Amino acid sequence: MTRSIYSFALVFLFGLILTSGLVNSQDEDENLLSFEAPFEVQKNFPYFHSGFDKEGSPVWVCEYGKWDVRNLVEGDRKNADSFDKYTEQMWARFAKSTKEYPDSEGYVLIIDLEGYNSRQATSVAAVQKTLNVARQASAQVRRKGKSCKAVYLVNSNFLFQTVFNLIKPVLGELASIVELYGTNDEKWKNVLRKEIAADQIPEFLGGNKADFKPVKIFGR
Numbered sequence: 001m002t003r004s005i006y007s008f009a010l011v012f013l014f015g016l017i018l019t020s021g022l023v024n025s026q027d028e029d030e031n032l033l034s035f036e037a038p039f040e041v042q043k044n045f046p047y048f049h050s051g052f053d054k055e056g057s058p059v060w061v062c063e064y065g066k067w068d069v070r071n072l073v074e075g076d077r078k079n080a081d082s083f084d085k086y087t088e089q090m091w092a093r094f095a096k097s098t099k100e101y102p103d104s105e106g107y108v109l110i111i112d113l114e115g116y117n118s119r120q121a122t123s124v125a126a127v128q129k130t131l132n133v134a135r136q137a138s139a140q141v142r143r144k145g146k147s148c149k150a151v152y153l154v155n156s157n158f159l160f161q162t163v164f165n166l167i168k169p170v171l172g173e174l175a176s177i178v179e180l181y182g183t184n185d186e187k188w189k190n191v192l193r194k195e196i197a198a199d200q201i202p203e204f205l206g207g208n209k210a211d212f213k214p215v216k217i218f219g220r
Contacts, residue, residue, distance in 0.1 A: 029092045037086040041079050044068065046219030047090055049097065050110070051200030056103030057149050059196055060094055061205065061214075065115035065155060073125035080129070087133045091140045093218070095147040106149030110192070110205060114155035114183075121159055141174045150195070151178045154188045154205070 047062040073080050098104045120126050141148055151174075156164070161180065168175050181188035189206030198208035 029096070032085065032089045032092045033096065035085055035089050037082050037089070038079050040076070041072075041082050041086050042219040044072065044219075045083070045086065046217060048214040048217040050202065050205075050214050051196070052101070053108050053149075053196045053200070055105060056101060057105055057108055058094075058097040058101060058215075059108045059110065059200060060097070061110045061112065061201070062090075063112045063114070065113040068120075069129045070120050070123040070126040073123065073129055080125075083129060084132055088136050090218070091136050095140060098147050106147050108149050108196070109151045110201070111151065111153050112155055112205070113153060113157070113160050116157060116160050118159060121163070138174050141177075148174075148177060152188065152192065153178060153180045154192075155183050155185070156180055157183060 045067050047060065050059045050061045053059055069083075072083055094107045094109065098107050120130070153160075153164070161182065164180055179191070181191070185206075192201065192206050198206065199212075201207040202212045202214075203210065
């Protein structure tokens with residue numbers, strides 16, 4: 001297990017070095033936004049625009065801990081290849097949302113890691129896909145800067161915390177807007193509620209509406 005964790009970190013570090021100069025143009029962003037991923041990819045890797053924080057910034061939620069990336073890479077090759085563009089499209093949608101609302105100071109992202117386990121971390125192919133998602137996030141921050149206001153990683157277990165501690169020093173500007181929380185949900189729910197009204201997030205993140213409906217769901 002320890003070896004797998006360190007292997008993950010080394011691959012991540014190497015990937016960041018190789019991709020440090022990656023830049024996407026506005027035209028490429030528009031092409032991404034029009035991309036239609038295969039049904040299986042959309043169904044198995046959903047995310048959603050939850051609502052808005054107290055300052056009017058869009059709040060997005062990604063339940064990454066439930067994303068079975070290993071099953072993806074061990075299945076249909078076409079779906080695995082499309083996944084990279086699908087997640088890049090996800091980051092482009094996040095950034096675009098900050099332009100659609102005049103009061104926005106950048107989007108807020110909540111990544112729920114409940115369910116993240118060693119099955120994902122011990123698969124080389126799954127780690128490579130996870131690496132690419134992180135690379136895309138880092139590249140977007142370098143390109144668009146203030147488009148991302150805050151990132152909350154919640155329900156992180158020991159496995160993910162160990163990996164995060166190893167990679168954090170090289171994340172640069174991205175690390176400054178990331179807050180990592182463990183499985184003590186009362187702690188991070190209180191943090192979220194200070195910044196986001198309870199009717200703007202689902203109950204499992206501290207919301208107060210049993211019939212909560214996101215602004216828009218992508219996938220499923």
